[in-house]
Amino acid sequence: MxxxxxxxxxxxxxxxxxxxxxxxxxxxxxxxxxxxxxxxxxxxxxxxxxxxxxxxxxxxxxxxxxxxxxxxxxxxxxxxxxxxxxxxxxxxxxxxxxxxxxxxxxxxxxxxxxxxxxxxxxxxxxxxxxxxxxxxxxxxxxxxxxxxxxxxxxxxxxxxxxxxxxxxxxxxxxxxxxxxxxxxxxxxxxxxxxxxxxxxxxxxxxxxxxxxxxxxTTVPHVQTQVEPTVVKTAGATITTFVESEYFTVYKWDVHEHLELEQDQPFMLVSVIDGEGTIITEEGEWKIRKGDHLILPYQLGTFQVKGTAQMIVSHP
Structure with missing residues:
Protein backbone atom coordinates (compact mmCIF):
# COMPACT_ATOMS: atom_id res chain seq x y z
CA MET A 1 0.00 0.00 0.00
CA THR A 217 16.84 3.20 39.27
CA THR A 218 20.30 3.47 37.72
CA VAL A 219 22.78 4.50 40.44
CA PRO A 220 24.81 6.63 40.03
CA HIS A 221 22.83 8.56 37.40
CA VAL A 222 24.23 8.33 33.86
CA GLN A 223 23.56 11.44 31.74
CA THR A 224 22.85 10.59 28.11
CA GLN A 225 24.21 13.30 25.83
CA VAL A 226 22.07 14.02 22.77
CA GLU A 227 24.14 15.08 19.77
CA PRO A 228 21.75 15.84 16.90
CA THR A 229 22.93 15.71 13.29
CA VAL A 230 21.43 18.14 10.78
CA VAL A 231 21.09 17.73 7.01
CA LYS A 232 19.84 20.69 4.98
CA THR A 233 18.41 20.55 1.47
CA ALA A 234 17.04 23.36 -0.67
CA GLY A 235 13.50 22.87 0.66
CA ALA A 236 13.84 21.22 4.08
CA THR A 237 15.99 20.48 7.13
CA ILE A 238 16.20 17.01 8.68
CA THR A 239 17.48 16.77 12.26
CA THR A 240 18.28 13.30 13.62
CA PHE A 241 18.00 13.51 17.41
CA VAL A 242 18.68 9.94 18.47
CA GLU A 243 19.35 6.49 17.03
CA SER A 244 18.94 3.94 19.83
CA GLU A 245 18.14 0.24 20.04
CA TYR A 246 14.46 1.13 20.58
CA PHE A 247 13.82 3.98 18.16
CA THR A 248 15.28 6.59 15.87
CA VAL A 249 13.71 10.06 16.10
CA TYR A 250 13.91 12.91 13.58
CA LYS A 251 12.46 16.34 13.02
CA TRP A 252 11.47 17.14 9.45
CA ASP A 253 11.28 20.89 8.99
CA VAL A 254 9.78 21.38 5.53
CA HIS A 255 9.70 24.93 4.24
CA GLU A 256 9.03 24.05 0.63
CA HIS A 257 9.66 20.51 -0.49
CA LEU A 258 11.13 17.24 0.81
CA GLU A 259 11.61 14.01 -1.14
CA LEU A 260 12.55 10.78 0.63
CA GLU A 261 12.50 7.01 0.24
CA GLN A 262 10.51 5.15 2.92
CA ASP A 263 13.18 2.51 3.59
CA GLN A 264 12.11 1.46 7.12
CA PRO A 265 9.60 -1.20 8.20
CA PHE A 266 7.27 1.75 8.97
CA MET A 267 7.50 5.37 10.10
CA LEU A 268 5.39 7.30 12.62
CA VAL A 269 4.75 10.95 11.72
CA SER A 270 3.24 13.68 13.94
CA VAL A 271 2.63 17.10 12.42
CA ILE A 272 3.39 19.59 15.22
CA ASP A 273 2.98 22.75 13.14
CA GLY A 274 2.04 23.98 9.69
CA GLU A 275 0.38 22.19 6.80
CA GLY A 276 1.20 20.58 3.49
CA THR A 277 0.66 17.62 1.20
CA ILE A 278 2.14 14.12 1.14
CA ILE A 279 2.49 12.81 -2.42
CA THR A 280 3.06 9.16 -3.35
CA GLU A 281 2.56 7.34 -6.63
CA GLU A 282 -1.01 6.50 -5.45
CA GLY A 283 -2.13 10.07 -4.82
CA GLU A 284 -1.97 13.17 -2.60
CA TRP A 285 -3.02 13.64 1.03
CA LYS A 286 -3.38 16.89 2.94
CA ILE A 287 -1.61 17.09 6.30
CA ARG A 288 -1.94 19.76 8.97
CA LYS A 289 -0.95 20.56 12.53
CA GLY A 290 -2.32 17.88 14.86
CA ASP A 291 -2.36 15.05 12.30
CA HIS A 292 -0.72 11.71 13.14
CA LEU A 293 -0.01 9.07 10.54
CA ILE A 294 1.97 5.98 9.67
CA LEU A 295 3.99 5.65 6.48
CA PRO A 296 3.75 1.90 5.82
CA TYR A 297 6.28 -0.54 4.41
CA GLN A 298 6.81 -0.35 0.64
CA LEU A 299 5.44 3.20 0.45
CA GLY A 300 8.43 3.88 -1.77
CA THR A 301 9.51 7.38 -2.75
CA PHE A 302 7.29 10.15 -1.40
CA GLN A 303 7.28 13.93 -1.24
CA VAL A 304 6.11 16.45 1.32
CA LYS A 305 5.20 19.89 -0.03
CA GLY A 306 4.24 22.91 2.05
CA THR A 307 5.44 24.45 5.31
CA ALA A 308 5.28 21.97 8.16
CA GLN A 309 7.21 20.63 11.13
CA MET A 310 6.99 16.94 11.90
CA ILE A 311 8.46 14.63 14.53
CA VAL A 312 9.13 11.26 12.92
CA SER A 313 10.21 7.95 14.41
CA HIS A 314 10.73 4.30 13.54
CA PRO A 315 11.93 1.26 15.48
Whole structure:
Protein backbone atom coordinates (compact mmCIF):
# COMPACT_ATOMS: atom_id res chain seq x y z
CA MET A 1 0.00 0.00 0.00
CA UNK A 2 1.54 3.27 -1.11
CA UNK A 3 -0.46 5.72 1.00
CA UNK A 4 -0.27 7.11 4.53
CA UNK A 5 -2.48 5.70 7.29
CA UNK A 6 -4.08 8.53 9.32
CA UNK A 7 -4.97 7.85 12.96
CA UNK A 8 -7.42 9.32 15.46
CA UNK A 9 -5.78 9.85 18.87
CA UNK A 10 -7.01 8.73 22.29
CA UNK A 11 -7.02 11.17 25.22
CA UNK A 12 -6.20 10.48 28.86
CA UNK A 13 -7.30 12.68 31.76
CA UNK A 14 -4.58 13.36 34.32
CA UNK A 15 -4.47 15.25 37.63
CA UNK A 16 -1.75 17.48 36.10
CA UNK A 17 -3.42 17.99 32.69
CA UNK A 18 -4.92 21.11 31.13
CA UNK A 19 -6.55 22.36 27.93
CA UNK A 20 -3.59 22.98 25.58
CA UNK A 21 -4.41 19.92 23.48
CA UNK A 22 -7.70 21.63 22.62
CA UNK A 23 -6.43 25.21 22.57
CA UNK A 24 -3.39 24.59 20.35
CA UNK A 25 -4.40 21.54 18.32
CA UNK A 26 -8.18 21.78 18.20
CA UNK A 27 -8.67 18.28 19.61
CA UNK A 28 -12.00 17.39 21.18
CA UNK A 29 -10.71 16.66 24.69
CA UNK A 30 -12.72 14.93 27.44
CA UNK A 31 -12.13 17.51 30.21
CA UNK A 32 -10.22 20.57 31.40
CA UNK A 33 -7.64 18.19 32.91
CA UNK A 34 -6.57 16.34 29.77
CA UNK A 35 -2.91 15.47 30.13
CA UNK A 36 -2.12 13.01 27.35
CA UNK A 37 -2.87 12.58 23.67
CA UNK A 38 -1.97 9.00 22.75
CA UNK A 39 -1.44 9.93 19.15
CA UNK A 40 -0.07 6.70 17.68
CA UNK A 41 -0.81 3.83 20.05
CA UNK A 42 -1.58 0.14 19.93
CA UNK A 43 -1.28 -0.25 23.70
CA UNK A 44 -4.29 -1.98 25.31
CA UNK A 45 -4.76 1.00 27.68
CA UNK A 46 -5.56 3.33 24.76
CA UNK A 47 -5.57 2.49 21.06
CA UNK A 48 -5.56 4.88 18.14
CA UNK A 49 -8.14 4.18 15.45
CA UNK A 50 -7.64 4.47 11.68
CA UNK A 51 -9.37 7.68 10.63
CA UNK A 52 -10.09 7.06 6.94
CA UNK A 53 -9.44 4.90 3.91
CA UNK A 54 -9.48 1.15 3.42
CA UNK A 55 -8.88 0.32 7.11
CA UNK A 56 -11.15 3.01 8.62
CA UNK A 57 -12.41 2.12 12.09
CA UNK A 58 -9.75 -0.49 12.86
CA UNK A 59 -7.58 -0.03 15.93
CA UNK A 60 -3.84 0.12 15.38
CA UNK A 61 -3.55 -3.15 17.33
CA UNK A 62 -5.95 -4.86 14.91
CA UNK A 63 -4.07 -3.46 11.95
CA UNK A 64 -0.81 -4.82 13.40
CA UNK A 65 -2.32 -8.28 14.00
CA UNK A 66 -4.24 -8.63 10.75
CA UNK A 67 -2.16 -6.68 8.22
CA UNK A 68 1.43 -7.25 9.25
CA UNK A 69 2.49 -6.69 5.61
CA UNK A 70 2.04 -2.94 6.26
CA UNK A 71 4.84 -3.05 8.84
CA UNK A 72 7.55 -4.84 6.88
CA UNK A 73 9.53 -7.60 8.46
CA UNK A 74 9.65 -6.04 11.89
CA UNK A 75 9.80 -8.96 14.30
CA UNK A 76 7.85 -8.29 17.49
CA UNK A 77 4.81 -9.77 19.22
CA UNK A 78 3.34 -6.24 19.54
CA UNK A 79 3.48 -2.79 17.99
CA UNK A 80 6.70 -1.50 19.57
CA UNK A 81 6.30 2.28 19.86
CA UNK A 82 3.92 4.85 21.31
CA UNK A 83 3.78 8.55 20.38
CA UNK A 84 2.18 10.98 22.85
CA UNK A 85 1.68 14.71 23.23
CA UNK A 86 1.72 15.71 26.91
CA UNK A 87 0.22 18.88 28.37
CA UNK A 88 1.94 19.38 31.73
CA UNK A 89 -0.31 22.09 33.16
CA UNK A 90 1.03 21.11 36.59
CA UNK A 91 4.07 19.10 37.77
CA UNK A 92 4.03 15.40 36.94
CA UNK A 93 5.03 12.92 39.62
CA UNK A 94 8.73 12.11 39.92
CA UNK A 95 9.00 8.65 38.43
CA UNK A 96 11.17 5.94 36.91
CA UNK A 97 10.51 3.14 34.41
CA UNK A 98 11.80 -0.43 34.30
CA UNK A 99 13.78 -2.02 31.46
CA UNK A 100 12.41 -4.86 29.30
CA UNK A 101 13.70 -7.67 31.50
CA UNK A 102 12.33 -6.25 34.76
CA UNK A 103 8.95 -5.39 33.20
CA UNK A 104 8.66 -8.82 31.61
CA UNK A 105 9.26 -10.46 34.99
CA UNK A 106 7.26 -8.17 37.30
CA UNK A 107 4.65 -6.52 35.03
CA UNK A 108 2.99 -9.46 33.27
CA UNK A 109 5.17 -9.41 30.18
CA UNK A 110 4.88 -5.65 29.58
CA UNK A 111 7.70 -3.92 27.70
CA UNK A 112 10.13 -1.71 29.56
CA UNK A 113 9.99 2.01 28.93
CA UNK A 114 12.77 4.04 27.40
CA UNK A 115 11.42 7.35 26.13
CA UNK A 116 12.47 10.72 24.72
CA UNK A 117 11.02 14.21 24.73
CA UNK A 118 10.82 16.98 22.16
CA UNK A 119 9.79 20.32 23.71
CA UNK A 120 7.07 21.72 21.42
CA UNK A 121 6.43 24.71 23.66
CA UNK A 122 6.97 25.82 27.24
CA UNK A 123 6.56 28.73 29.60
CA UNK A 124 9.52 30.96 30.38
CA UNK A 125 11.78 29.28 32.95
CA UNK A 126 10.15 25.84 32.60
CA UNK A 127 12.09 22.88 33.95
CA UNK A 128 12.33 19.13 33.86
CA UNK A 129 13.70 16.75 36.46
CA UNK A 130 16.28 14.47 34.87
CA UNK A 131 18.46 12.29 37.06
CA UNK A 132 19.53 12.33 40.69
CA UNK A 133 22.59 12.99 42.86
CA UNK A 134 22.79 9.76 44.91
CA UNK A 135 26.13 7.94 44.59
CA UNK A 136 24.90 4.58 45.95
CA UNK A 137 21.60 2.73 46.39
CA UNK A 138 21.94 3.23 50.15
CA UNK A 139 22.25 6.98 49.67
CA UNK A 140 19.27 6.95 47.28
CA UNK A 141 17.12 5.14 49.85
CA UNK A 142 18.24 7.47 52.65
CA UNK A 143 17.48 10.63 50.67
CA UNK A 144 14.05 9.32 49.65
CA UNK A 145 13.21 8.28 53.22
CA UNK A 146 14.24 11.69 54.57
CA UNK A 147 12.36 13.51 51.80
CA UNK A 148 15.51 15.35 50.68
CA UNK A 149 14.07 16.05 47.24
CA UNK A 150 15.95 19.32 46.60
CA UNK A 151 19.22 17.57 47.35
CA UNK A 152 18.37 14.38 45.44
CA UNK A 153 16.79 15.56 42.18
CA UNK A 154 18.54 17.24 39.26
CA UNK A 155 16.62 20.04 37.56
CA UNK A 156 17.24 21.24 34.01
CA UNK A 157 15.90 24.45 32.42
CA UNK A 158 14.30 23.87 29.01
CA UNK A 159 13.23 25.86 25.96
CA UNK A 160 11.19 25.08 22.83
CA UNK A 161 13.07 22.80 20.43
CA UNK A 162 15.07 21.01 23.16
CA UNK A 163 15.31 17.22 22.99
CA UNK A 164 16.01 14.77 25.84
CA UNK A 165 16.65 11.02 25.79
CA UNK A 166 15.36 9.26 28.92
CA UNK A 167 16.51 5.62 29.20
CA UNK A 168 14.74 3.18 31.53
CA UNK A 169 16.18 3.50 35.03
CA UNK A 170 16.32 7.33 34.85
CA UNK A 171 14.48 9.27 37.57
CA UNK A 172 12.58 12.01 35.75
CA UNK A 173 9.56 14.32 35.65
CA UNK A 174 8.04 17.00 33.49
CA UNK A 175 7.36 20.17 35.46
CA UNK A 176 4.49 22.59 34.89
CA UNK A 177 4.21 24.73 31.78
CA UNK A 178 5.46 22.19 29.23
CA UNK A 179 4.01 20.82 26.00
CA UNK A 180 6.02 17.77 24.96
CA UNK A 181 5.98 15.22 22.16
CA UNK A 182 7.10 11.92 23.64
CA UNK A 183 8.32 8.92 21.67
CA UNK A 184 8.54 5.79 23.82
CA UNK A 185 8.41 2.04 23.91
CA UNK A 186 4.81 0.83 23.94
CA UNK A 187 4.52 0.51 27.70
CA UNK A 188 2.33 2.01 30.41
CA UNK A 189 4.46 1.00 33.42
CA UNK A 190 5.48 3.85 35.70
CA UNK A 191 6.86 3.71 39.24
CA UNK A 192 6.14 6.87 41.24
CA UNK A 193 8.93 8.02 43.54
CA UNK A 194 7.41 11.30 44.77
CA UNK A 195 4.15 13.10 44.05
CA UNK A 196 4.27 16.32 46.08
CA UNK A 197 1.85 14.71 48.60
CA UNK A 198 -1.00 15.23 46.13
CA UNK A 199 -4.37 13.64 46.69
CA UNK A 200 -6.66 12.10 44.08
CA UNK A 201 -10.27 13.22 43.56
CA UNK A 202 -11.36 10.98 46.45
CA UNK A 203 -8.94 12.69 48.82
CA UNK A 204 -6.46 9.80 48.99
CA UNK A 205 -2.72 10.28 48.69
CA UNK A 206 -1.65 8.98 45.28
CA UNK A 207 0.12 5.63 45.36
CA UNK A 208 3.92 5.47 45.31
CA UNK A 209 5.92 2.44 44.14
CA UNK A 210 9.12 2.91 46.11
CA UNK A 211 10.40 -0.68 46.29
CA UNK A 212 10.19 -1.21 42.54
CA UNK A 213 11.42 2.33 41.83
CA UNK A 214 14.53 1.81 43.95
CA UNK A 215 15.05 -1.60 42.32
CA UNK A 216 15.14 -0.20 38.78
CA THR A 217 16.84 3.20 39.27
CA THR A 218 20.30 3.47 37.72
CA VAL A 219 22.78 4.50 40.44
CA PRO A 220 24.81 6.63 40.03
CA HIS A 221 22.83 8.56 37.40
CA VAL A 222 24.23 8.33 33.86
CA GLN A 223 23.56 11.44 31.74
CA THR A 224 22.85 10.59 28.11
CA GLN A 225 24.21 13.30 25.83
CA VAL A 226 22.07 14.02 22.77
CA GLU A 227 24.14 15.08 19.77
CA PRO A 228 21.75 15.84 16.90
CA THR A 229 22.93 15.71 13.29
CA VAL A 230 21.43 18.14 10.78
CA VAL A 231 21.09 17.73 7.01
CA LYS A 232 19.84 20.69 4.98
CA THR A 233 18.41 20.55 1.47
CA ALA A 234 17.04 23.36 -0.67
CA GLY A 235 13.50 22.87 0.66
CA ALA A 236 13.84 21.22 4.08
CA THR A 237 15.99 20.48 7.13
CA ILE A 238 16.20 17.01 8.68
CA THR A 239 17.48 16.77 12.26
CA THR A 240 18.28 13.30 13.62
CA PHE A 241 18.00 13.51 17.41
CA VAL A 242 18.68 9.94 18.47
CA GLU A 243 19.35 6.49 17.03
CA SER A 244 18.94 3.94 19.83
CA GLU A 245 18.14 0.24 20.04
CA TYR A 246 14.46 1.13 20.58
CA PHE A 247 13.82 3.98 18.16
CA THR A 248 15.28 6.59 15.87
CA VAL A 249 13.71 10.06 16.10
CA TYR A 250 13.91 12.91 13.58
CA LYS A 251 12.46 16.34 13.02
CA TRP A 252 11.47 17.14 9.45
CA ASP A 253 11.28 20.89 8.99
CA VAL A 254 9.78 21.38 5.53
CA HIS A 255 9.70 24.93 4.24
CA GLU A 256 9.03 24.05 0.63
CA HIS A 257 9.66 20.51 -0.49
CA LEU A 258 11.13 17.24 0.81
CA GLU A 259 11.61 14.01 -1.14
CA LEU A 260 12.55 10.78 0.63
CA GLU A 261 12.50 7.01 0.24
CA GLN A 262 10.51 5.15 2.92
CA ASP A 263 13.18 2.51 3.59
CA GLN A 264 12.11 1.46 7.12
CA PRO A 265 9.60 -1.20 8.20
CA PHE A 266 7.27 1.75 8.97
CA MET A 267 7.50 5.37 10.10
CA LEU A 268 5.39 7.30 12.62
CA VAL A 269 4.75 10.95 11.72
CA SER A 270 3.24 13.68 13.94
CA VAL A 271 2.63 17.10 12.42
CA ILE A 272 3.39 19.59 15.22
CA ASP A 273 2.98 22.75 13.14
CA GLY A 274 2.04 23.98 9.69
CA GLU A 275 0.38 22.19 6.80
CA GLY A 276 1.20 20.58 3.49
CA THR A 277 0.66 17.62 1.20
CA ILE A 278 2.14 14.12 1.14
CA ILE A 279 2.49 12.81 -2.42
CA THR A 280 3.06 9.16 -3.35
CA GLU A 281 2.56 7.34 -6.63
CA GLU A 282 -1.01 6.50 -5.45
CA GLY A 283 -2.13 10.07 -4.82
CA GLU A 284 -1.97 13.17 -2.60
CA TRP A 285 -3.02 13.64 1.03
CA LYS A 286 -3.38 16.89 2.94
CA ILE A 287 -1.61 17.09 6.30
CA ARG A 288 -1.94 19.76 8.97
CA LYS A 289 -0.95 20.56 12.53
CA GLY A 290 -2.32 17.88 14.86
CA ASP A 291 -2.36 15.05 12.30
CA HIS A 292 -0.72 11.71 13.14
CA LEU A 293 -0.01 9.07 10.54
CA ILE A 294 1.97 5.98 9.67
CA LEU A 295 3.99 5.65 6.48
CA PRO A 296 3.75 1.90 5.82
CA TYR A 297 6.28 -0.54 4.41
CA GLN A 298 6.81 -0.35 0.64
CA LEU A 299 5.44 3.20 0.45
CA GLY A 300 8.43 3.88 -1.77
CA THR A 301 9.51 7.38 -2.75
CA PHE A 302 7.29 10.15 -1.40
CA GLN A 303 7.28 13.93 -1.24
CA VAL A 304 6.11 16.45 1.32
CA LYS A 305 5.20 19.89 -0.03
CA GLY A 306 4.24 22.91 2.05
CA THR A 307 5.44 24.45 5.31
CA ALA A 308 5.28 21.97 8.16
CA GLN A 309 7.21 20.63 11.13
CA MET A 310 6.99 16.94 11.90
CA ILE A 311 8.46 14.63 14.53
CA VAL A 312 9.13 11.26 12.92
CA SER A 313 10.21 7.95 14.41
CA HIS A 314 10.73 4.30 13.54
CA PRO A 315 11.93 1.26 15.48
Missing amino acids: KQPIFLRPVFQERIWGGTKLRDLYGYDIPSEQTGECWAISAHPNGQSVVRSGKFEGMTLGQLWDEHRELFGHYDSDRFPLLTKILDANDDLSVQVHPDDEYARTYENGELGKTECWYVIDCEEGAEIILGHNARTKEELVEMIEKGQWDKLLRRVKVKPGDFFYVPSGTIHALCSGLLILETQQSSDTTYRVYDYDRRDKNGNLRELHLDKAIDV
